[in-house]
Amino acid sequence: MGWKNVLFVLITIGLVFSILAYLFFPFFPVDFNFDANSNFSTTSDTSMQFYPNMRFSTDEVSFTIHDSCNLEKEGEMKEAFHIIENLTPINFYELSDLGDIDVFCEEKNKLGDDGLFIAGEGGPVNVTTGSNFNVISKGEIILIRNSDCERPNIALHELLHVLGFDHSNNTNNIMYPVSKCKQTIGDDIVNKLNELYSIEPLSDLEFKSANAIMKGRALDLNFTIKNEGLIDSQDYVVNVYADGKEIKSFSSERLKVGYGQSVEFTNILVSQITIKEIKIVAEGNFNELDKSNNKVVLKIK
Numbered sequence: 001m002g003w004k005n006v007l008f009v010l011i012t013i014g015l016v017f018s019i020l021a022y023l024f025f026p027f028f029p030v031d032f033n034f035d036a037n038s039n040f041s042t043t044s045d046t047s048m049q050f051y052p053n054m055r056f057s058t059d060e061v062s063f064t065i066h067d068s069c070n071l072e073k074e075g076e077m078k079e080a081f082h083i084i085e086n087l088t089p090i091n092f093y094e095l096s097d098l099g100d101i102d103v104f105c106e107e108k109n110k111l112g113d114d115g116l117f118i119a120g121e122g123g124p125v126n127v128t129t130g131s132n133f134n135v136i137s138k139g140e141i142i143l144i145r146n147s148d149c150e151r152p153n154i155a156l157h158e159l160l161h162v163l164g165f166d167h168s169n170n171t172n173n174i175m176y177p178v179s180k181c182k183q184t185i186g187d188d189i190v191n192k193l194n195e196l197y198s199i200e201p202l203s204d205l206e207f208k209s210a211n212a213i214m215k216g217r218a219l220d221l222n223f224t225i226k227n228e229g230l231i232d233s234q235d236y237v238v239n240v241y242a243d244g245k246e247i248k249s250f251s252s253e254r255l256k257v258g259y260g261q262s263v264e265f266t267n268i269l270v271s272q273i274t275i276k277e278i279k280i281v282a283e284g285n286f287n288e289l290d291k292s293n294n295k296v297v298l299k300i301k
């Protein structure tokens, strides 16, 4: 073999290696950054509720009145449920056990730290926090004194605590810490309940973060997705596209309200030599509060 042939073979081998290296080795890692997101939002009035936008998942809320309640207290509690039903989209229904709201009663007088008799206690006991809603799944009321008013003010006060409302400084407001018969349910409370419960109970998958890094032809990718809605999602699929071409598909089981998951892929082989944009899309065959946050577009930094 002459020196020309040797040179030819060497150049050929060199070229092949260069091409392979170009295709597979990470000389220029390329970073992509998180570009787009949008949020579903309600007016964030934090002043009235313990946390912003507290509500039950749906407008059908069950209750259980326990045996510790006499007929008078049971009557006051049921009247309180009817009053709120008439002012808002919420429907309350009774279950003999395991209701969303447990109502207990105590007969003996209880003194508070301020020396006043405690009329009752109430509040949400199980809340799933999210960035759009704080979803109440369980509430509890203890009725201690009878209200002795035309309206069941104590039961109403405790029920509004369960629905997320904090105390008011207005002595005429039913949420004032000391109960008086003249107190009424403020329009602001009714408006807030109407606003919150006019939202359809749906799930809402939302990307919280996404990162991609390209090393030669290999893509590393991670993302976090969370259900920011009011109810559990159904099963869904996440598809990853490089400049419009699908490069990865991932199936996921339903996400419960307030739950999220982080997913990481390494070394996804990409056929294109240069990529301008990575798109990650969560697709499910169910309605959501907001579909626009089911997509993330990553562009080269």
Ligand SMILES: [Zn+2]
Binding pocket: 157, 161, 167, 177
């Ligand atoms: Zn109170």
